[in-house]
Amino acid sequence: xxxxxxxxxxxxxxxxxxxxxxxxxxxxxxxxxxxxxxxxxxxxxxxxxxxxxxxxxxxxxxxxxxxxxxxxxxxxxxxxxxxxxxxxxxxxxxxxxxxxxxxxxxxxxxxxxxxxxxxxxxxxxxxxxxxxxxxxxxxxxxxxxxxxxxxxxxxxxxxxxxxxxxxxxxxxxxxxxxxxxxxxxxxxxxxxxxxxxxxxxxxxxxxxxxxxxxxxxxxxxxxxxxxxxxxxxxxxxxxxxxxxxxxxxxxxxxxxxxxxxxxxxxxxxxxxxxxxxxxxxxxxxxxxxxxxxxxxxxxxxxxxxxxxxxxxxxxxxxxxxxxxxxxxxxxxxxxxxxxxxxxxxxxxxxxxxxxxxxxxxxxxx
Amino acid sequence: xxxxxxxxxxxxxxxxxxxxxxxxxxxxxxxxxxxxxxxxxxxxxxxxxxxxxxxxxxxxxxxxxxxxxxxxxxxxxxxxxxxxxxxxxxxxxxxxxxxxxxxxxxxxxxxxxxxxxxxxxxxxxxxxxxxxxxxxxxxxxxxxxxxxxx
Ligand code: FES
Numbered sequence: 227x228x229x230x231x232x233x234x235x236x237x238x239x240x241x242x243x244x245x246x247x248x249x250x251x252x253x254x255x256x257x258x259x260x261x262x263x264x265x266x267x268x269x270x271x272x273x274x275x276x277x278x279x280x281x282x283x284x285x286x287x288x289x290x291x292x293x294x295x296x297x298x299x300x301x302x303x304x305x306x307x308x309x310x311x312x313x314x315x316x317x318x319x320x321x322x323x324x325x326x327x328x329x330x331x332x333x334x335x336x337x338x339x340x341x342x343x344x345x346x347x348x349x350x351x352x353x354x355x356x357x358x359x360x361x362x363x364x365x366x367x368x369x370x371x372x373x374x375x376x377x378x379x380x381x382x383x384x385x386x387x388x389x390x391x392x393x394x395x396x397x398x399x400x401x402x403x404x405x406x407x408x409x410x411x412x413x414x415x416x417x418x419x420x421x422x423x424x425x426x427x428x429x430x431x432x433x434x435x436x437x438x439x440x441x442x443x444x445x446x447x448x449x450x451x452x453x454x455x456x457x458x459x460x461x462x463x464x465x466x467x468x469x470x471x472x473x474x475x476x477x478x479x480x481x482x483x484x485x486x487x488x489x490x491x492x493x494x495x496x497x498x499x500x501x502x503x504x505x506x507x508x509x510x511x512x513x514x515x516x517x518x519x520x521x522x523x524x525x526x527x528x529x530x531x532x533x534x535x536x537x538x539x540x541x542x543x544x545x546x547x548x549x550x551x552x553x554x555x556x557x558x559x560x561x562x563x564x565x566x567x568x569x570x571x572x573x574x575x576x577x578x579x580x581x582x583x584x585x586x587x588x589x590x591x
Numbered sequence: 592x593x594x595x596x597x598x599x600x601x602x603x604x605x606x607x608x609x610x611x612x613x614x615x616x617x618x619x620x621x622x623x624x625x626x627x628x629x630x631x632x633x634x635x636x637x638x639x640x641x642x643x644x645x646x647x648x649x650x651x652x653x654x655x656x657x658x659x660x661x662x663x664x665x666x667x668x669x670x671x672x673x674x675x676x677x678x679x680x681x682x683x684x685x686x687x688x689x690x691x692x693x694x695x696x697x698x699x700x701x702x703x704x705x706x707x708x709x710x711x712x713x714x715x716x717x718x719x720x721x722x723x724x725x726x727x728x729x730x731x732x733x734x735x736x737x738x739x740x741x
Contacts, residue, residue, distance in 0.1 A: 300610050300681050302689055317597055321687045403608040430676055431694070432611045432728055472660075475677075502660075530661060544659055566675040567691060568660050588677075 265345040270353075274340060280306065281335040290355040290452045291348065292394060296406045297336035304335040311344035355452055356382060358393075360423065362447045368426065368508035372474060373440060374414070375425040377449055384420045385454060387413060389485035390478040390562075392588075393423055393453030397438040409435040410455070412564070412588065414477040416484035423451060426477040458564070458588045460486070465560050468553065468582070469497040470545055470573045472565030476509060478588060479564065483516055483523070492521045496552040498545045499527045500569060504535040524552070545569070546576035556581030563587040597685070598624075604683035611728070615683060615715075619724025627720045633733045634720070644733070645717035647740045648708060652695050669740075670698040680711055684719050697739060704739035706731065 259276025264283060266272070274283040281297050281304050284290070294301035302322030308331050315323075319334045338344075359381045366374035379385060385393075394408040415424040430436045443449075460467070460482055469479050479497060486495070501507045513525040529535055532542035541548060553559055561577040563570050563585065570587050577585050594602070605623055607614035619626060634641060655663050655673035662672040672695070679689035696707045712729055715721040723730040 298609065300604065302681060318600065318685060321681060321685045322689070402612055405608065430678075430692070432613050434608060434612045437612055530659070544661075566660060566677060567693075568656060568673070568675040572659050 259341045262340050263343045264340065265343070267347050267350070268345075276340050276342070278340060279336050280308075280312070280333075280338040280340055280344065280346070283340050284335065285357070288356070289348075289352065290357060291335050291352065292410070292455055293336060294394065294408050294410065295336075296408065298405065299334060299337050302334065305332050306335045307331055307347045308333045308338060309345040309347060311340075311342045312338045313341065351455075354386075355455065356385070357450060357452045358382060358385060358423070360449050360451065362443060362445050362449060363422065365443065365445060369506055371429045371440075372506075372508060373427050373429075375427060375439065375443075377423045377425070377451070379421055379423065385423060386420065387417055387454035388459040389413075389416050389481040390459040390588075391454040391456045392458070392478075393425075393451045394455065395425065395435070396450040396452075397435050398442075400438055400442045403434045403438065407434050408452070412456075412458070412478040412481070413454070414480040416481050416488060418485070418488055423453075424477075424481075426474045426480070428474040456588075458562075458586060460562070461560060461584070461586070463560065464493060465558050465584075466494040466554055467496075468549065468559060468561050468577070469495065470500070470549075470561070470563045470565065470569070471498070472500040472569045473506065475563075475565035475569070475588070477564075479562075480509060480512075482562075483513070483520075486523075487516055487520050490521075494522045494554065495520075496524045496526065498548065499525065500545050500565065501527065501529060502531050502534070503529060504538055526552075544572070546572050549573075549576055550580055553580055553582070557583070561585035594622075601684055604685075605724075610681065610683055613728045615721075615727050615729075616724035617726025617728075617730055619726060621724070623721065623724075626722075626724050630722045630733050631720050637734065637737055639737060641716050641720045644736065644740070645713050648695075648713045648716070651697055651740065652710065652713065655695055668699060668701050670700060672696045682711060682714055682718075684715065684721070686714060686718055690714055699739045702738060704735060706736055706739045 261273050262276040264272040264274060272287045279297055281291055281293060291304045291306060293304040299318040312333055316337050319337050322334060323332055358379050360377040360379045363378040364376040368374050392410050392412045394410050396406055396408045411425040411427060413423055414426050415422055427436055427439045429440045458478055471479050476499060507527055510527055516523055517525050526541055528541045528545050529538050532538050559582050561582050563573050574585050602623060604610055605615040651671045652673060654665050655671040660675055662670055664670055674694050676692035678692045680692050681689055691710045694707055694709050698705045708731060709729055712731060722733055
C-alpha cells in the first residue's frame, strides 16, 4: 500500500515537473510577442520586439532610465509610471514602491517585460540622456581612499550638462563581480570642458563599483556611461551662496566653482569642505587659487579630528556651528550641500534654523 | 532542498557580486534557512529574541548617527561610531524599502568586545533572524554580539 502511494506521488510529481519544464521551454523558445508599441508621455512611440525588459527596450531606443544594478532588480532606480500594459506587479518590485507609487502604477522598468503594447510616462528630462563611450585619460590619487578619474569622451565626443549634475558609470565584470553594475557620480568638471567627464570616487568597503575603479581600472581602459542626470545645480539667482561638502562631495562643487569662475560670477560664495584629518583633504590648493581669482569666494577646509592632525592651523570641529558668522543675510542666501547623510542632515537643520529657506542637496543619500 | 522561486532569488541575492561585492554568505555553503535556524537556536539558548537584539542595535545606531560621523560615548560604557556613506542598499530578502549604507562600530569598554554592523544587518536580524554566513564580511556571532551590546 505504502509503495503504491509513494509510486503515485512520484509519478504525479514527475508529470507536474515535466509540464512546468515544458512551459518554461515553450516560453523561452516559442513565445513570440511580435512587435509591441511603447507610448512615452503620449509624445513618442517606439516599436520594439516583444519579450525584453522595458528598461532594455527603452535603452535600445536611446531612452535611458537611471539604473544602478544592471537590471537585476536590486537598486530600485529604474522606476517609470506604467499607465497601461506591463502585466502584474512582481514580488521583486514591491520592496521599492511606496503606497503612492503602487497606487499610481509606478513599476521597476527592469522587471516589466514588454509582451504587449505599453503606455508609460517618464520625466521629460530623461529624453536628453545619452549613452557615451569613453577612455580613461587620467587617474589621480587624491587621498589614500579617493581617486579622480578623467574620462575622455569618444562617442558622442561631447556632453551637454549643467555644473553639478551626475552621470551613471558602468563597471565591467571582474574577479568576484560577475555582472556589470552602474553607479551615480557627480561630474567634477565644468560644462565648458564638455569633451571629458571628471569624477571623484571614494572607496566604499565591499563596494562593487569602487573596488573596480580603485583596484582594476587602468589608463586607456574603455568605459561606458550615461547622463547627464539630476537637479543639483546652481539656481539662476544672484543671492549669496553657502556650499558645504564632505569627502567626494567635493565633486559637484569643483565643477560649479570652475563654472562660476569662467562666468566671472560676483556672488558672495563661502565653501566649507569637511574632512576627518588633513590626510582626507584634497584640492585645497586649487580652491585657494580660486579665492585669489574670483571676486568674492572663500574656501574654508574644516577638520573634524584635529587631534590627529597636530599641525593643522585651520578651522576644526563640525561645520554647522561655523555657518552663522559667514551668513550676511539669510533671506538672501542659498545653501548647497553634498556629502554623507549625517553631514547633510545636520547642516540642513542648522541652515533652516538660521533662516535660510532654499537649501538644495545632492539626493544620492 | 525544495525552494520556492522567491527563496531561490533570495539565495542568489546573498551571493558575492550581486548586492555587495563579498555577498552575505562568506564561506558558508549552507542554505540561508539552515544558517538562520542554527542562529535562532543559539538565541533560544541565550534567552533573547532577534527583536531584542535589533532594538538594541538600533538604539546605538540612532544615538551614534546624531554625532555627525564622530565617535560617541554612550552610557559611559560604549564607544560607538557610525560612519555614514552616501547611497542606499536593498535587502537581499526583498523587504520593502531601501536601507542607508554605512557601518557602525561599537566598543564595549567594560568587556573590551568590539562589533561592527551595518543598518542592513539590523534589518536582516529583525525581519529574518539572519546574522550572515560564517566568514561573511559582516557576520555577527550572536553570542559575542549579545555580550557586546547588552
Ligand atoms: S535597474 Fe536596478 S532595480 Fe531596475
